[in-house]
Amino acid sequence: MALKFADYKTEVHNDWCPGCGDFGILNAIQMALADLQIPAYKSVIFSGIGCSGKTPHFINTYGIHTLHGRVLPFAQGAKLSNPDLEVIAVGGDGDGLGIGAGHFVSAGRRNVDMAYIVFNNGVYGLTKGQAAPTLKLGMKTKSLSQPNVNDSVNPIALALVSGFTFIARGYSYDVRHLKELIKKSIEHSGLAYLDVLQPCPTYNDINTREWYQGMGNIDEDTHKQKPRIYKLEDTGYDGRVQSEETYSKMVQAIEKSEEWDEKIPIGVFYQNEQIPSYEERIESRIPSYVRNPPARQTIMDHDGVPTGGISKLLESLRIDR
Amino acid sequence: MTQSYYADNSLTWVIGGAQGSGVDSAANIFSRACAQAGFNIFGNREYYSNIKGEHSYFTVRVSDEPIHSHVDLIDILVSFDAETVFVHTSEMKEGGAIIYDSDLAETTLREVPTIDEYAVRRISSMLESSGKPLSLRGMLDYAHEKNIKLYGIPYFRLLKQFSEQMGDHTLSKLTRTVNVMALSASMAILNFDKHILSESIRYVFRTKPKIAENNVSAANFVYDHVKLQFSSKDLKRELKYKKPLDSTILVQGNQSSALGKLVAGCRFQTYYPITPASDDSEFLESHQILEQSNGEEGSILVIQTEDEIAAVTMAIGGALTGVRSATATSGPGFSLMVEALGWAGINEVPLVVSLYQRAGPATGLPTRHEQGDLLFAVHAGHGEFPRIVFSSGDIEESFYDTIKVFNFAEKYQMPVIHLLDKAIANSVATCRNFDQHRVKIDRGQIVNKIPPADQRVDGKYLRFKLGGNPISPRAMLGTQNGIFWNTGDEHTEEGHITEDPYNRINMMDKRMRKLDVALAEIPNEDKAIAYGNNEDQEVISVLSWGSTKGSILDALNQLNREGEKMRFIQLRLLHPFPASLLETLIRGSKILVDIEMNYSSQLASLVEQHLKREIDYTVVKYNGRPMSSSEIYNALKLITSGNAPRRQVLEYGT
Numbered sequence: 001m002a003l004k005f006a007d008y009k010t011e012v013h014n015d016w017c018p019g020c021g022d023f024g025i026l027n028a029i030q031m032a033l034a035d036l037q038i039p040a041y042k043s044v045i046f047s048g049i050g051c052s053g054k055t056p057h058f059i060n061t062y063g064i065h066t067l068h069g070r071v072l073p074f075a076q077g078a079k080l081s082n083p084d085l086e087v088i089a090v091g092g093d094g095d096g097l098g099i100g101a102g103h104f105v106s107a108g109r110r111n112v113d114m115a116y117i118v119f120n121n122g123v124y125g126l127t128k129g130q131a132a133p134t135l136k137l138g139m140k141t142k143s144l145s146q147p148n149v150n151d152s153v154n155p156i157a158l159a160l161v162s163g164f165t166f167i168a169r170g171y172s173y174d175v176r177h178l179k180e181l182i183k184k185s186i187e188h189s190g191l192a193y194l195d196v197l198q199p200c201p202t203y204n205d206i207n208t209r210e211w212y213q214g215m216g217n218i219d220e221d222t223h224k225q226k227p228r229i230y231k232l233e234d235t236g237y238d239g240r241v242q243s244e245e246t247y248s249k250m251v252q253a254i255e256k257s258e259e260w261d262e263k264i265p266i267g268v269f270y271q272n273e274q275i276p277s278y279e280e281r282i283e284s285r286i287p288s289y290v291r292n293p294p295a296r297q298t299i300m301d302h303d304g305v306p307t308g309g310i311s312k313l314l315e316s317l318r319i320d321r
Numbered sequence: 322m323t324q325s326y327y328a329d330n331s332l333t334w335v336i337g338g339a340q341g342s343g344v345d346s347a348a349n350i351f352s353r354a355c356a357q358a359g360f361n362i363f364g365n366r367e368y369y370s371n372i373k374g375e376h377s378y379f380t381v382r383v384s385d386e387p388i389h390s391h392v393d394l395i396d397i398l399v400s401f402d403a404e405t406v407f408v409h410t411s412e413m414k415e416g417g418a419i420i421y422d423s424d425l426a427e428t429t430l431r432e433v434p435t436i437d438e439y440a441v442r443r444i445s446s447m448l449e450s451s452g453k454p455l456s457l458r459g460m461l462d463y464a465h466e467k468n469i470k471l472y473g474i475p476y477f478r479l480l481k482q483f484s485e486q487m488g489d490h491t492l493s494k495l496t497r498t499v500n501v502m503a504l505s506a507s508m509a510i511l512n513f514d515k516h517i518l519s520e521s522i523r524y525v526f527r528t529k530p531k532i533a534e535n536n537v538s539a540a541n542f543v544y545d546h547v548k549l550q551f552s553s554k555d556l557k558r559e560l561k562y563k564k565p566l567d568s569t570i571l572v573q574g575n576q577s578s579a580l581g582k583l584v585a586g587c588r589f590q591t592y593y594p595i596t597p598a599s600d601d602s603e604f605l606e607s608h609q610i611l612e613q614s615n616g617e618e619g620s621i622l623v624i625q626t627e628d629e630i631a632a633v634t635m636a637i638g639g640a641l642t643g644v645r646s647a648t649a650t651s652g653p654g655f656s657l658m659v660e661a662l663g664w665a666g667i668n669e670v671p672l673v674v675s676l677y678q679r680a681g682p683a684t685g686l687p688t689r690h691e692q693g694d695l696l697f698a699v700h701a702g703h704g705e706f707p708r709i710v711f712s713s714g715d716i717e718e719s720f721y722d723t724i725k726v727f728n729f730a731e732k733y734q735m736p737v738i739h740l741l742d743k744a745i746a747n748s749v750a751t752c753r754n755f756d757q758h759r760v761k762i763d764r765g766q767i768v769n770k771i772p773p774a775d776q777r778v779d780g781k782y783l784r785f786k787l788g789g790n791p792i793s794p795r796a797m798l799g800t801q802n803g804i805f806w807n808t809g810d811e812h813t814e815e816g817h818i819t820e821d822p823y824n825r826i827n828m829m830d831k832r833m834r835k836l837d838v839a840l841a842e843i844p845n846e847d848k849a850i851a852y853g854n855n856e857d858q859e860v861i862s863v864l865s866w867g868s869t870k871g872s873i874l875d876a877l878n879q880l881n882r883e884g885e886k887m888r889f890i891q892l893r894l895l896h897p898f899p900a901s902l903l904e905t906l907i908r909g910s911k912i913l914v915d916i917e918m919n920y921s922s923q924l925a926s927l928v929e930q931h932l933k934r935e936i937d938y939t940v941v942k943y944n945g946r947p948m949s950s951s952e953i954y955n956a957l958k959l960i961t962s963g964n965a966p967r968r969q970v971l972e973y974g975t
Contacts, residue, residue, distance in 0.1 A: 012817050041801045046638075049809070057806055057817050062798050064641065065808035065818075066634065067664055073631035077638025078798055080622060081589050081646070085799050106627035286609055288618030294644040295799070297619055299586025304761035306584045306724070307615045313580065313608060314755055317570035319356040 005034045012057045021198030021209070022051055024172035025119055026058055029088070031175070032182035033061070038086050046075040048091030048100065050126045052119035055090050069099030072107045072116065076278075079114050082295035083279055086186065087114040094124045097133040097153050107191060108162025110278040115185035115192040116164075118155060119172075121200040122207055129203030136260075142205045156257035156269055159193035160250055166192035167239075167253065167270040171229050172199070173209055177266065184268065190277045197229075197264070217262055232256065232267030241272040326392065326879060326951045331384035332558055333414075334397045336504065337405030339435070341373035343500030346525055347399070348379030349749075351504055354521035355383045356571045356751050358514060359563030363388045363871070364749040365947065367975070370596070370687040375435050376404050378975075381749075383560065389715060389750075389871030390950040393973050396558060397511070401476055401503045403428040403457045404436055407444055408975050410460050415468050418556050420506045421461065423473030430455040440975075470556060472547065474506050483542045487535075498539040505540035509547035512559040518544070568754045574745040575600035577716045577755075578675055581723025582647060583611060583621065584757050587673070589639035589646040591624045591632040593654055596688055597746040598677040601649040629654035633661040633674070640670050641807070643767070643797030645727050647673040652681045652694050655738075659701045662736050666706025668807040668816075669785070669795070669832065671730035671737075671765075675723075678742040678867075680945045689945030690743040692867050692918040696926070698738045699896045705829070707836045709733065710896035711847075712740035714870030717752040719745060722893075724760040725847060732765035733839045734795055735832075740895070744868040744918075744947040766794040771802040783814040787827050791834035836897045848899035851906045853877055853888035860886040861961070862910035864936070866895060866924050868947065869916055875950035876957060885961055892924060900931040907934075914960060916940040918948060922968075939968045946974025 008030040016022050033043060045056040049068035056063025066074040075089040096104055096118045107116070122135035129143030133153045140147040159167045166188040170178035178196065185192035199209045208215070214225040232239070237256070241249045253270040282289045300306050315321065334351060338344045345366065352362050360383045369375035380391050394414040400406050403425045413419065430436070430444060445455055451466070453459035461471055476499050484490055501522060508518050519537045526533035572580075579601045582590065592602035602623055611619035626632040632648045639646035650658065655676050665672045678694045680686035698710045709729050713719035719741060730737040774781035784805035786793040796803030806816030811828060813819045852874060865873055873889050880887055890906050892899075907913060915925035915936045922939040929935060940956045942948050952971045959965040 010817075039801075041804055042799060044798050054818070057808070060804065062804055063806040063816075064638075064798075065806065065810070067660055067809055070630060070634045070661065073626065073634040074638040077589070077591070077624075077635030077640075077646070078642050079638075080624065080635075081639035081644040082642035082797075082799055085642070102627055103631055106631065282622065286620045286622070288610075288620055289622070292618045292620070294588035294620075294622055294639065295642045295797070297586075297588055297644075298615065298617060299588070299645065300762040300764075301615065304763055305758050306586060306762055307613050307617070308583050308586055308619055309612045309614045309757060310580050310583050310755075311757070312612055313583075314570060314757075317572055317576075318754065319353065319569050319571050319751065320565040320567060 003034055003037050003039070005030055008033050008040065008060050010058055010060045014058055016051055016054070017202045019201040020051070021121065021172035021200065022055070022119055024175045024178065025117065025196050025198060026055060028170070028175050028178040028182055029055070029117070030059060031179045032186065035179065036183055036186060042084065043086040043088065044078060046071050046078070046087065046089045048095035050092040050095055050124065052090055052092040053095070069095055070103065071095065072100060072103040075114060076107060076110065076112045079112055080278070080282070081293065083113070083290065083293050084295070088186065089114065089116045091118060092125070092132070093118055093120045093122065093134045093155070094132040097155055097158070101133070104158065105162040108159060108164045111163055111165055111190045111275055112278040113189055113191070115182070115188070115194060117182070117185070117194045117196060119198045120155065120195050121198045121204050123200050123203040125200050125203055139206055141203060143203055154257055155193070155195050157254050160253055160270055163275070164193040165190035165272045165275050166268070168193070168268045169195040169197065169266045171197045171212065171266050173212070174229075174266070177231065181268070188271065189273055190275060197266070212264070228262060228264045229266055230263060232265045232269070237267070239268045239270040241270075241274060246272060326954045330386070331382050331388055331392070332396045332560070333392055333394065334381045334383065334399065334507065335378055335395045335409060336399040336500075337376060337378035337409060338400065338402050338500065339373065339404075340368055340371050340375050340377045342401070343497065344377050344379055347500040347504040348381055350501065350518070350521045350525045352381050352749055353524055353571060354508070354513065354517050355381070355560060356569070357517050357521060357565055358560060359565050360384060360560065361387050361566070362571060362749065362751045363390060365391055365744065366747040367946065368688050376408060378405065378409070388875060390875045391947070392951040393949045394951070397507050399503050399507045401499045404433045406457055406460055407433060407436060408440060410464050411447060412975065413464060413467065413469050416557060418470040418472060418510060419461070419464055420472045420474060420503055421457070423475045424477055426458050426461065426473070428457045470554060472506060472510060472551060472554070474503065474543070474547070476502055479543060479546060483539055486542065487538065495535070495539070498536050501536045501540050502543040505543040506547045509544045510551065510556045512561065514562045515541065515544055517562065566751065569751050570754050571749065571751050572716055574716045574719070574748045576604050577720040578723045578739070578741060579604040580755065581720040583608065585645060585724040585727040586762055587645045587647050587727060588621050589636065589644045590621065591626050591635045591648045592650065593626050593629045593632050595651045595654050597679060597743045598649045598651045598654070598675065600746060601675055601677070629657040630661065633658035633672075637661060637665050637670050637672055640672050641798050645671075645731070647675060649675040649677065651677050651679050653684065655694065655697070655701070662708065663702040663704060663706055664809050665736045666702065666708060666832070667809060667811070669734040671734055673726050673730050674736065674738045676738050676740050677746050678740065680943070686945040688743070690918060690947045691943060691945065692742055692869070693920070693943070695740065695866070695895060695919070695923040698740060699927070705833065707733070707735045707832050708896065709735060709737040709839060709894070710740065711737060711894055712867045712892070713745065714867060714891055714893070716745060716748065716750050720755050721760050724762070728763045729839065729843070731767070732763055732842075733835050734765065734792060735835060740867060742868050766792055768794045768796050768803065769800065771796060771800060773802050784816050785812060785814045785828065785831070787814055787831060791831045791838060840897045840899065843894060845902055848894040848902050849906060850891045850893065851888055852891065853881060860888055860910055861912040861914060862907045863887060863889045863914045863916060863957070864892065864924060864928060865889070865916045866892040867918075869918060872948045872950040872953050873916060876954040879954055880957055887957065895927065898927055898931045903928070904932055912937045912960070914938045914940065914957070916948070916953065918942050938965055940971065941968065942971035944972055944974055949973055
């Protein structure tokens with residue numbers, strides 16, 4: 001029986017604010033899982049802390065709501081122990097790019113085959129609107145007493161130089177487009193970073209839904225309001241590395257990632273499947289790793305007698321031989 | 322009084338030198354050779370937080386009898402630099418021997434840049450008070466007057482002669498063999514079997530056959546030279562070949578727990594580099610492909626993470642998939658792991674943390690020993706959650722205990738902190754070959770197959786099911802019909818967030834009650850072991866935990882031989898605290914003595930808290946150097962004499 005969107009829903013009451021961009025991301029994840037027909041028990045959603053951290057509770061798969069900033073190492077530990085699992089990590093921009101930034105960079109260096117979705121809204125919502133790492137310098141969202149004194153981090157560029165091999169950006173109010181990006185992130189072999197622009201209706205009164213859709217962005221020729229968001233694929237942009245062009249594709253992705261305000265690109269910035277995944281790198285050290293990963297190994301017989309022998313090792317330590 | 326402890330027939334051999342100059346290799350060869358010649362071995366390594374140049378030394382105690390510790394005084398001091406002689410001569414036993422580089426005799430104390438100011442002052446005042454010049458010559462004179470035999474070896478000249486004999490003039494490469502030459506000189510004066518020495522050199526350099534042969538030849542060359550040169554200067558001590566001990570292995574303390582992990586079925590370990598814990602992970606990584614008795618292709622995956630927070634959280638992620646997972650660290654790393662420990666606690670995740678303690682706080686004495694993290698391990702974390710804190714007393718125990726701690730983690734579904742330390746990690750000892758089948762694996766209540774909800778009498782699977790038994794069956798990520806949620810928030814039976822006050826009580830009770838189950842089920846011998854006099858009621862009970870065990874046992878052996886009535890109670894399970902068992906074990910004890918390697922007698926405070934009985938005497942040490950059996954002997958002697966202060970601070974070590 002085919003799995004449906006509704007199969008991925010739980011009955012847990014969703015307490016996000018009305019109009020929250022998170023709803024679009026939640027729906028897109030559930031739709032992507034249904035489209036890909038991934039059995040619920042084979043997938044695990046890991047999350048960090050914050051409003052986005054509650055996401056797994058609304059999805060009817062295994063759901064692991066971890067610690068602030070630590071979603072990536074939790075998720076990598078599970079994926080590496082059991083590579084058969086479909087692992088998706090989610091979290092906010094404060095979680096992933098503030099407190100968890102070290103793990104973000106290190107996860108890129110490993111390139112474990114999983115997807116990481118950042119709900120990017122520029123504020124710490126659940127703690128009442130402090131400035132988060134993606135909020136631009138000098139911005140004063142409504143709960144800040146003074147304009148933001150820190151400059152913003154560019155998550156696309158950071159993911160790129162850290163070694164993520166799939167980098168995309170979606171918009172939480174374009175759910176269909178976002179769903180396709182999530183599917184690509186899941187299907188990508190290696191670590192995928194998906195940045196999702198997600199207006200916080202309660203605390204970010206600058207980058208609002210209306211703002212993204214063109215408020216204040218007047219076309220000089222037509223004098224009409226022009227949407228800020230546009231799709232990379234509509235411009236003929238191709239972020240996929242086909243052969244020996246890694247460097248130029250990286251430069252192109254960074255250039256695009258710097259666009260903001262009047263023109264904000266969404267879509268796939270960069271994809272490189274020529275970099276071996278962490279699982280492949282382990283396999284080159286442990287040939288049986290993919291066939292028989294840690295989670296599939298038996299460690300004892302029926303009587304509880306350990307099967308992992310160290311006889312040869314002990315033999316080498318014997319002094320009476 | 323110190324001398325009286327040395328009635329036994331053991332011999333203490335020390336080799337020192339600059340870090341990176343082969344001190345370890347030489348000591349490994351010596352240990353292996355003596356073990357093969359039929360002796361019991363206990364060795365320990367002391368070194369600075371430094372890569373090259375600072376003074377490091379390796380003590381090896383050799384005996385006919387089983388031994389479990391080092392002692393303060395040295396019989397044979399082997400050196401090839403001036404610093405070793407400057408630093409260790411004061412520890413020499415009368416009638417002992419020093420092997421030194423005769424070309425360095427005129428070196429002055431000030432010419433050795435690595436000796437720090439404190440040591441320079443101590444050595445200067447020692448030499449000045451005996452009217453000796455502040456030079457190696459002065460130190461050797463001092464030694465001579467103490468009836469210590471001196472063996473000057475002209476390493477440089479011997480190397481030259483040796484290379485001529487070998488027809489190889491690449492002297493520069495051969496200077497690396499000076500460590501083995503010095504070792505061989507000591508073997509010659511001990512009349513040690515030359516063939517076994519050669520075999521041990523080959524064993525230690527087994528991955529580099531050419532280097533091995535060079536060293537064997539150099540060793541033989543020096544051996545013959547010393548025999549010829551010093552024939553008239555016979556030492557009273559010798560190490561005569563006996564039959565090697567049956568079924569005996571020579572193991573390093575940083576291998577034993579790792580070996581235990583392989584047998585225990587640990588298949589995922591994470592770590593961030595830290596002394597002295599990294600060796601555990603590196604050993605596993607270099608033995609990642611496993612021999613499995615069931616023919617399966619086994620392996621352990623070891624991941625070096627970006628920090629200890631990632632190490633612990635990644636290990637928890639692994640544990641959630643049903644894989645026995647561990648992380649190994651030391652105090653600074655464990656400090657970073659504490660938040661995640663609470664997460665594992667509230668989500669009932671079986672996690673093993675091998676905590677190799679070293680001297681803190683902060684970076685502390687990064688390569689030195691301390692048992693300063695007991696109360697930290699017991700209390701680590703905000704809020705309240707169950708954990709087991711378990712400590713091993715020596716190399717052999719740590720192997721079997723490692724299998725047990727994985728069982729505890731899974732049976733009681735909670736994090737287990739396995740306390741080890743620098744003294745264990747950097748010791749080496751002969752012990753009975755490890756029995757891989759002695760401790761069985763017990764995974765506790767796990768569910769692999771779950772019928773769909775509509776086919777179950779009790780409805781859908783609930784990971785944190787409330788009911789009579791506080792331990793609810795555990796499913797792994799990826800189990801069909803087993804979907805559950807985890808959260809660091811308080812949770813429902815399914816694992817969803819709830820702040821309901823009544824559920825909170827139920828869930829707290831469920832988690833904390835598991836400690837009662839653990840305390841009731843864990844066998845007595847895993848809680849505490851009483852050694853020695855058990856019948857006699859009027860005894861002194863010595864309480865301790867962890868790596869002080871060997872030194873206490875050796876000291877007590879001697880004291881009991883002298884007619885003292887003492888027993889030693891080694892606490893192994895430290896949380897939940899086995900109060901009622903301990904109460905039984907100390908019943909009738911006239912005096913309670915607590916011995917531990919920290920400032921504040923942390924075990925004593927646990928005993929006083931749980932037993933409502935005061936400790937009469939404490940013996941502590943916090944200078945970074947492990948307790949020797951001789952200083953424990955002295956401290957206990959003082960207590961039996963009635964002249965001891967309530968708290969004694971031990972100070973020995975260089």
